[in-house]
Amino acid sequence: MISLAGRDILHGWGKFVFTGIGLGLLIGVTLSMAGIYRGMVDDAEVLLDNSGADLWAVQKDTLGPYAEPSNLADDLYRSLQTLPGVARAANVTYLTMQVRPLADAASVGDAAARERRAMVVGVVPGGFGEPGQPESLVAGRHLTRGHYEAVADISTGFRLGEQLRIRRHAYRVVGLTRRTVSSGGDPMIFIPLKDAQEAQFLKDNDAIVAQRRRSAANPAFNRPGQPQVLDAVLASQTQSNSVNAILVRLTPNADPNRVAADIRRWKHLSVYTRAEMNEILQAKLIATSARQIFMFLVILSVVSAAIVAFIIYTLTLGKIREIAVLKLIGTRNRTIAGMILQQAIGLGLIGFVVGKTVATLWAPVFPKYVLLLPGDAARGFLIVVIICVLASLVAIRAALRVDPAEAIGG
Amino acid sequence: MAEPTTGPLGAHPAQGIRIEGLRKRYGRGDTAVDALRGVDMAVAPGEVVGLVGPSGSGKSTLLKCLGAVIEPSGGRMTLGEASIYDEGWRIPDLRALRRDKIGFVFQAPYLIPFLDVTDNVALLPMLAGRPNGESRERARELLAALDVEHRARAMPSQLSGGEQQRVAIARALVNRPPVILADEPTAPLDSERALAVMRILNRMARQYQTAVIVVTHDEKIIPTFERIYHIRDGRTHEEAGEGRGLE
Numbered sequence: 001m002i003s004l005a006g007r008d009i010l011h012g013w014g015k016f017v018f019t020g021i022g023l024g025l026l027i028g029v030t031l032s033m034a035g036i037y038r039g040m041v042d043d044a045e046v047l048l049d050n051s052g053a054d055l056w057a058v059q060k061d062t063l064g065p066y067a068e069p070s071n072l073a074d075d076l077y078r079s080l081q082t083l084p085g086v087a088r089a090a091n092v093t094y095l096t097m098q099v100r101p102l103a104d105a106a107s108v109g110d111a112a113a114r115e116r117r118a119m120v121v122g123v124v125p126g127g128f129g130e131p132g133q134p135e136s137l138v139a140g141r142h143l144t145r146g147h148y149e150a151v152a153d154i155s156t157g158f159r160l161g162e163q164l165r166i167r168r169h170a171y172r173v174v175g176l177t178r179r180t181v182s183s184g185g186d187p188m189i190f191i192p193l194k195d196a197q198e199a200q201f202l203k204d205n206d207a208i209v210a211q212r213r214r215s216a217a218n219p220a221f222n223r224p225g226q227p228q229v230l231d232a233v234l235a236s237q238t239q240s241n242s243v244n245a246i247l248v249r250l251t252p253n254a255d256p257n258r259v260a261a262d263i264r265r266w267k268h269l270s271v272y273t274r275a276e277m278n279e280i281l282q283a284k285l286i287a288t289s290a291r292q293i294f295m296f297l298v299i300l301s302v303v304s305a306a307i308v309a310f311i312i313y314t315l316t317l318g319k320i321r322e323i324a325v326l327k328l329i330g331t332r333n334r335t336i337a338g339m340i341l342q343q344a345i346g347l348g349l350i351g352f353v354v355g356k357t358v359a360t361l362w363a364p365v366f367p368k369y370v371l372l373l374p375g376d377a378a379r380g381f382l383i384v385v386i387i388c389v390l391a392s393l394v395a396i397r398a399a400l401r402v403d404p405a406e407a408i409g410g
Numbered sequence: 411m412a413e414p415t416t417g418p419l420g421a422h423p424a425q426g427i428r429i430e431g432l433r434k435r436y437g438r439g440d441t442a443v444d445a446l447r448g449v450d451m452a453v454a455p456g457e458v459v460g461l462v463g464p465s466g467s468g469k470s471t472l473l474k475c476l477g478a479v480i481e482p483s484g485g486r487m488t489l490g491e492a493s494i495y496d497e498g499w500r501i502p503d504l505r506a507l508r509r510d511k512i513g514f515v516f517q518a519p520y521l522i523p524f525l526d527v528t529d530n531v532a533l534l535p536m537l538a539g540r541p542n543g544e545s546r547e548r549a550r551e552l553l554a555a556l557d558v559e560h561r562a563r564a565m566p567s568q569l570s571g572g573e574q575q576r577v578a579i580a581r582a583l584v585n586r587p588p589v590i591l592a593d594e595p596t597a598p599l600d601s602e603r604a605l606a607v608m609r610i611l612n613r614m615a616r617q618y619q620t621a622v623i624v625v626t627h628d629e630k631i632i633p634t635f636e637r638i639y640h641i642r643d644g645r646t647h648e649e650a651g652e653g654r655g656l657e
Contacts, residue, residue, distance in 0.1 A: 001536050002529055004522075011524030011565070325520045328479065329581075330509020331537055404508075405479040407516060408470060408593055 004335070005342030008319075019311050020347055023304060024354020027384060030300040031359040032366070034376050037293045039369035043181045044281035048274060050180045050188075051092070052131045053247035054256055056272045057263055064270075065094050065244035066183050066277075067285050074197070074243045076267065083262055085254030090131040091243040093122035093196040096186055099156070102163035102170045116156045118189045119182040120166060122196020122243070125149075131247035134190060140175030146192050151175035153187035166191065167199045183285050185368045193243070201240035211237055301387060304351075309391035312344045316395035320402055327404035337396045344392035348384045355380075426454040426621035427476070427589045432485035432495075434471050434644075445471040447644035448485070453621035455588065458612050460632060460651060461625045463641035469625050470593070472641065476623065477512055477591050478504045490588050509538055513582030513620070515611075517594035519574035521566035521581075527553065528562045531580045538585060545584075552580040555617070556610060572603040576610060583614055590615070592624040601630045608634045 009016050047066065056065065057072070057080060064070020072091075080089040099118045103111030123132035125143040133142060134151055140160050143149050150171040152158045155178075163170045171191055180188040191199070203211070212234055215221050221233045248271075250259055260271040272280065282290075316323070323336055356377055363370040434446040445468045453459050463469050474480045476487070478494070478501070487495040489511055494501050501507045508514075521530045531549035536542060553559045556576040561569055569577065575595060582590050592611065596604035608624075608631050615622045626632065635651035 002525070002533070002542065004524075007529070008524040321520060322522055325514075325516070326522070327505075328477070328508060328514060329534055329537070330505045332505065335537070403479075405474050407514070407520060408473055408477065408479065 001335075003342070004339040005346060008339070009343060009346050012315075015315075016343075016347060017350060020350025021354050023307055023311075023347060023351030025358060026300060026304050026307065027351050027355025027380070028358035028362070029355075030297060030304070031355055031372060031377065031380055032363065032370055033293050033296050033300065034380065035359065035363060035370035035372045036366070036368055037290055038371035038373055038376065040183070040185070040286045040289060041282060042371050043185050043369055044183045044278065044286060046179055046181060047183050047281070048277055050135055051247055052129075052133065052135065052249065054250040054254075054274060055248035055260055055263070056277055057089075057246040057248055057267070057269045058244070058272070060268055060270050062270060063272075063280050063284065065092070067280050070244050071242045072244070072246060072269070074193075074241050076269070077246045079267060080246055080248060080263060083259065083266075085250050085259040085262075086248055087251045087254075088131055088249040090124045090126075090247050091122075091193055091245075092132040092247050093193065093200055093244045094182075095120045095122075095196065095200050096182065096184070097166070097199075099164055099166055099189060101158060102165050114157055116158075117186050118153075118156055119184075119186045120196060120199065121188050121190045122193040122200070123190050124193050131249050132190075134175075134177040134180050134188075136177065137175045138178050140173070142175055143190060143192055144174075147195055148172065149174045149192060151177055151190040153180045153189070154178050155181075155187045156189065158189075164189070166195075167202065168204075169195065169199075171195070181369070183281050197240045197242065201242065202238075208238060301383065304384070305387045305391045308344060308347060308351075308388050309394050311347065312340060312392050312395040313398065315343065316340055316399050320399075321407065323399050323402045324404055324406040327402060328407040333400050336399050340396050340399055341389065341392050344388040344395070345385060348388035352381050352384045355384075426452065426457065426490070427623075428452045428486075428488040429476070430486045432472070432475060432487065433483045434468075434475055434480070435483045444644055446475065446482070446485075449641070449644070449646045451623075451639055451646055451648075453589070453623055455619040455621055456616045457637070458608075458615050458622040458624060458635065460635035460638040461623055461641060461646075462627055462632060462638055464627070467641045468644045469641055472646075473591055473593055473623075473625055476589075477514065478507050506538075509534060510585055511587050511589065513585070513587040513590035515575070515578050515582045515590060515592040515595045517597045519566070519571075519578040521574060521577060523566055525566075526562070527558065527564050527566070527569070527577050530566065530577060531584050534581060534585050548584055549580065552583055553577070555614070556580050571598055572606065575599065575603075575607055579607070579610060579614065583618060583620065586618060586620075588619075588621060590620050590622045592622060592626075594626055594628065595624060596626065596628050596631050604628060604630045605634065 058064035059070040059072055062068045062070045074091050077089040077091050080086055096119045098115055100115035101111045125146060138154060143151055148169060148171050150164055150173050152173050154176045158173050160173055160176055162173050215233050222230045256273045260273055263269055263271045326336060359372060363372055429449055429451040432446055432449040436443045436445055449472055461469060475482045482495060484497055528546055528549050531552060532545035535545035535548055553562055558573050558576045561573055566574060596607050611622055633652040633654055636653035638651045639646045639648050
């Protein structure tokens, strides 16, 4: 038996191909939306991987450092290092901000154009293997000096040897790394911890002068005969001893939950294991975005189904007379239903191939990371087939209701 | 025009198709309409008869009953030796009956636009479960007999009206049905082509011993019938035709 659906598609291939391309673009958007969600999850995983920590110690009763603000004294890490099961503990700060290359008068415009939003990470200089340090470099070296060096993610577009301006200071890019991003997808720039603390908490000169004036006017700080009190207060206002989190790496065979419980009990901090931090990132930080994307996926699926249903229904209505003839000359209902079903699935196949291709082609152009997983593509294909089958039901119903007597005049 | 005759059944052999007292009523109660009020008809194998009548006389209803598309309200129909309707259908699978025992030729050819000429004709045997090769071979034989073999690979849209109608006749004949129902087969054709189609129908009817009923009010072809059934107000009466123009 010849394939009626195949012959019909070949006969009107232009109509099918162009409809398939339109549907494919829609499927491409749907796959890209799924890819953006996967990219967000992967960014979160990468963020945790790159921190190189087994535990995150943060300010008590906060979900820091990624989901909520967290402030800790920067000397707390020493006491954590003495706990059983702790191999290394290191301070870290996170600050998302605009970063631009240092510009001379001639290249101000170029520098402004290359300004990037980035997560500036303050880490203890020390090189590979230290908690918080990037795991690998694609060029240059790790931070070794205590000030004014930076390691930048390659996606920032900054070049090795280039100078960046962060707050009031310039930093020379000494290393480039790859796939180090925040949970929001912003690339990371690593700078020494002391510089990061200053960048995070240091005010501008005018604000410092105004604060000094306010402190001097406060009789509690500026007591008669005790000028050293005011000096001490002013000194404390111009330096920061806070960090956002302490990254803890455990010794082999140490139980993360037990060490976390010890830190909570004895150090009065909130502590999260890798699994708990993953849960915070995925269930709290990106949950709203995930729901948003899911809604888009549902809407796009419904729109795709409506398009397939409309196209197949229209194509079927255009063949009512032929269907009546086919029924009159003895074609079984299931043969006619099969023809319409195959056409719908054929349209879906064309659409899926086009959609997968365009999604793959335009994924690198997206500003956010788009991760197209083969499993998602397989699930997408299955959903497309199901949508096509459901969408063809209306047309099949219309075809089966055609009276073969319509082929006979009168 | 020959004198009308009555009592058609006795003059013809029991082969072909026979209809006795066929009735069809649409609707119920006060709104009921009797489209057929007891039609008698018999067409022998190899014979081509005309069925003529004004609009609303019941031609299409009769054709639909003969084609097992709608169910009559009463009467009997016999196809060859087999009773197909006797106050109810006697055949369980009407679709198979239409596919294997009845050929249809329509006013417009209604060829399947996405199949080429050969497959348009071969589709019926394929639907009946015959192998593709055998079905296409049978189609090619008929296309040759109808002088359209050279268009075997063409699509219907590439054919002239006359060629399309010949392909439609080939499709109607391909399963060797004992009866062909032709509904205004020459309406869109000019005189020459209309007569050519009638010549073909007569030749094929004789060659394949098929009974052919041609519903028409085409004045061009009415003189070609040797027997004509007139239908009016749901009843038929038979008259002899002129039987000319087919030489």
